[in-house]
């Protein structure tokens with residue numbers, strides 16, 4: 001059985017690895033002249049780590065990812081709103097996207113990775129299965145669902161980068177919520193720190209000095225935010241306006257085509273689950289294909305049945321998280337939110353996340 005994966009991002013590569021594990025021939029077609037990822041961090045939540053573990057990749061990802069540290073949420077003066085000790089936060093791992101992409105690439109033979117190939121139509125692709133992993137602006141989704149609205153701007157602009165300097169190994173994971181904005185730090189395995197900042201802003205804003213923009217946004221915020229920014233080379237700061245699919249798709253499947261990752265369910269990043277959902281998609285798709293043998297329509301129906309409700313519910317929860325997180329600007333609302341966060345024990349907060357983080361991957365062997 002042969003699959004063509006359109007798009008060599010985190011989702012497409014993971015799908016290729018998973019399908020090869022269950023015995024499929026796979027080719028990945030990537031539009032860009034080289035495979036790669038942007039220079040920022042990505043959070044790999046426990047559900048996604050289990051998906052990567054099913055593919056034999058957990059060890060390498062943990063090696064390059066966040067060490068065992070504590071962490072929590074603070075207000076901009078540094079007062080804790082929630083705090084989780086290292087033992088219970090062990091499951092939150094951030095990695096440099098470029099490093100993760102390299103780990104995924106090295107799990108695939110060179111011969112199945114094809115660059116410089118802009119797929120304009122799936123009709124001519126010689127395959128039993130086409131995996132459309134071509135991202136939020138998916139041309140394949142637009143062709144298959146021409147009446148669905150385009151992705152929309154959600155009102156948040158985000159900056160991301162990774163420090164050049166290394167920080168002490170006990171630097172904690174931290175998210176700081178200010179009115180209308182936030183800042184997060186996630187240490188990497190080698191001591192560098194990836195960080196993100198987000199604020200409510202009109203669409204399309206750009207500056208010649210994005211690092212300076214972030215400095216102004218978090219001026220006076222608590223330690224170690226200024227130090228993290230000082231350790232960041234100015235030219236490395238990425239800025240993206242955040243978009244999501246305007247409406248949930250009625251199906252992730254059309255004929256022999258399966259939509260996967262952002263092509264299927266581009267969501268806001270407030271729960272850090274966009275790529276994580278793509279990793280889950282990949283394992284579920286491969287498991288369904290393994291079970292269904294040559295019955296590709298049956299496999300795809302099963303994939304849609306399992307993935308659409310889950311990803312669309314995570315997308316809804318993520319949108320909601322934005323509303324009560326950095327998007328809150330009214331001082332009274334911010335004070336109430338902060339008081340509520342302080343009052344709820346962290347184990348209760350973690351338990352509320354269980355329905356997202358507790359996901360367990362299906363077995364990839366065909367007889368299960």
Ligand SMILES: Cc1cc2nc3c(=O)[nH]c(=O)nc-3n(C[C@H](O)[C@H](O)[C@H](O)COP(=O)(O)OP(=O)(O)OC[C@H]3O[C@@H](n4cnc5c(N)ncnc54)[C@H](O)[C@@H]3O)c2cc1C
Pocket residue numbers: 006007008009010011012029030031032041042043044117118119120133134135136138139158160240242260261262263269272273274275276277278
């Ligand atoms: C600010 C921000 C922070 C985030 N933080 C997190 C986080 O902490 N954790 C998390 O899990 N997620 C996070 N996400 C979401 C995550 O980045 C995405 O969900 C994930 O990268 C999507 O992967 P993908 O492979 O589906 O799509 P993409 O990464 O967009 O890959 C699509 C690929 O397809 C290629 N392509 C496109 N069109 C064609 C074509 N016609 N022919 C051939 N190739 C094509 C593109 O070049 C690209 O390589 C964040 C997103 C943002 C914006």
